[in-house]
Amino acid sequence: MLRAHTVEDVRRAEQAAMARLPDGALMQRAAAGLAAAVLDLLGGAYGRRVLLLVGPGDNGGDALWAGARLAGRGARVEALLLADRVHEAGLAALRAAGGRATHDLDDLDPGTDLLVDGIVGIGGRPGLRPDAAAALDRFHGVPVVAVDVPSGVDVDTGQVDGPHVVADLTVTFGTHKVAHLVDPASLASGALHLVDLGLDPFLEGVAPAVEALQPDDVRALLPHPGRVVHKYTRGVVGVRAGSGTYPGAALLAVAGAGSGLAGMVRYVGPEAIADTVRTAHPEVVGAGRVQAWVVGPGGGDDAASMLADALADGVPVVVDADALHHVTAPLPGCVLTPHAGELAAMMDVERVEVEARPLHFAREAARRWDCVVLLKGHHTLVADPTGRVRVTTTGVPWLATAGAGDVLAGLIGALVAAGLEPYDAASVGSWLHGAAATEAAAGGPITATRVAARVPRIARETLAAPAPRPLG
Structure with missing residues (x-):
């Protein structure tokens, strides 16, 4: 560390x-x-x-x-x-x-x-x-x-x-x-x-x-299936995302959740989008019990009901994008994943204030909502209500691309479902996301889809590596 x-x-x-x-x-x-x-x-x-x-x-x-x-x-x-x-x-x-x-x-x-x-x-x-x-x-x-x-x-x-x-x-x-x-x-x-x-x-x-996770720390935290295991014991993550305006957000959140780090992904959303998700990801199934929800990417006008339905299950929820606008009370055990503009709106301050004092606002938000807050940025911050903060040092500027946050939310949800505590899940998910982007970019532009596709490989290499891999 x-x-x-x-x-x-x-x-x-x-x-x-x-x-x-x-x-x-x-x-x-x-x-x-x-x-x-x-x-x-x-x-x-x-x-x-x-x-x-x-x-x-x-x-x-x-x-x-x-x-x-x-x-x-x-x-x-x-x-x-x-x-x-x-x-x-x-x-x-x-x-x-x-x-x-x-x-x-x-x-x-x-x-x-x-x-x-x-x-x-x-x-x-x-x-x-x-x-x-x-x-x-x-x-x-x-x-x-x-x-x-x-x-x-x-x-x-x-x-x-x-x-x-x-x-x-x-x-x-x-x-x-x-x-x-x-x-x-x-x-x-x-x-x-x-x-x-x-x-x-x-x-x-x-x-x-x-503190900032290093490869050895990520290796130690990553979920590793035991010898006797099945898809349910490895964790089931549910995704409530997408709308008629933003159907791609559902695909990207599911792609992040379907990184292989959890045993199953469920998608719940408009039927037209569900058909598209199942076509792109045939392993994804429909409604049922989950160990964690990912809510909000591309949710549009349905984001409030998506969040309410997910919270009603009593499991940890990764709250992203449109669902962040509907957070009004403490959410212990959950993860909020705003960028600076979203956090500024939640805390009723100007975006430039958050960008000037990200450590202050990440900690304050974690205390206010009694949960883990991941504040996206050049160096993403993960704060918990006790004041602990981890910084993500992987990633490249090319990662600032549409849909990358949807992938990250899905990835964190999978790690929570697989058994990691929300603070560890957000930290490890952000590290993997940045490392996958660094490798996918190879010095040039990337898309969120390519980042999602690289996550399993980065996880596999991190688990197998006898020595730390260099940071991006």
Whole structure:
């Protein structure tokens, strides 16, 4: 499991580690890891031009010590000092290695191969001071490596407010932070590289602020039939979806539900659509007992009655699309799957507010409706009423296509019917959905139908793989 911790928890762990190490040892570990990552990105040091943007804290110290290492390897290193006082030992080391430092932006070499963002660290506030913003503007287009977090983002919420660094690579230390995983700050982090500082023993028992499933976690959670099993014991999922206006939504929700992860799929809907569903999916049957319902995709004017009928069965319900408009009371044991616009309407706020504060609104919605809420986005969030949150890091931008959410709802419903708790079902379903989209896209456009078709293969490979498959 990839875990991200709060600033407070990270600081406590760092203090505990420093108490057992020689003075400055933790910073040297960080600087060594940062320098190695920069060297890897540049393809070497000799003759490369590196500009350090250095603020007043230990973050700036990490950048200065790393710059000293790079200068010692033959790089031409300059530091723009964005504070009257910076880390003295780091600055002395940089100068001793042949690097130079200045407070004057106009005194810098106009050309550089790489910026190292050491402006502010995990204790920084959202936004940047004008001098830092001016430096970034001067070197716009130059690749940026952020030290620990992109300066100017809110580390514990993933929110941004005002100018901030947009990094190509973020080299973080000890553990991941919320801003690395949660939008919109995650979009500013670029690729992530974690440098091990030995903090794990000091974070044991500390609940992460957010976490992200990895392939091994998905493998452990995926339903796996026992030796003695039949289709009913593997779970039956029902789908109430589609209308005369949106018949395709029923087909796509059934395709997601019919991924093979549950033993049977039932479809209940208009007869004309039912005939189409049975033609496309001959294994699908009609009304009967289920362990979970999927309700809402393409439901149109019938969505309210679809939701009421499903809730009357007393089983978990995955509530999607049109059915979300009819959620008026807590739904314990259920899963809501809105995108930002749908959640904004449910909570009577503007969409831009949800997009600016997705972690806040996902948690608030889960508490309000006493159920799991999956908020779709670049990094989809899955929140439960206790405040736990998982982030989906699989997927590609091509997944933003019509019908993809219908497939996801069906897939989550199948996992609930197969026995997973709603929080796990939503997390695993979102991970599989993103991984299937990544493989189906292969760098290009995809359709929801193709995503659904790849889910069984991704599940099979994940179950069989002896080692983790790479994330999308």
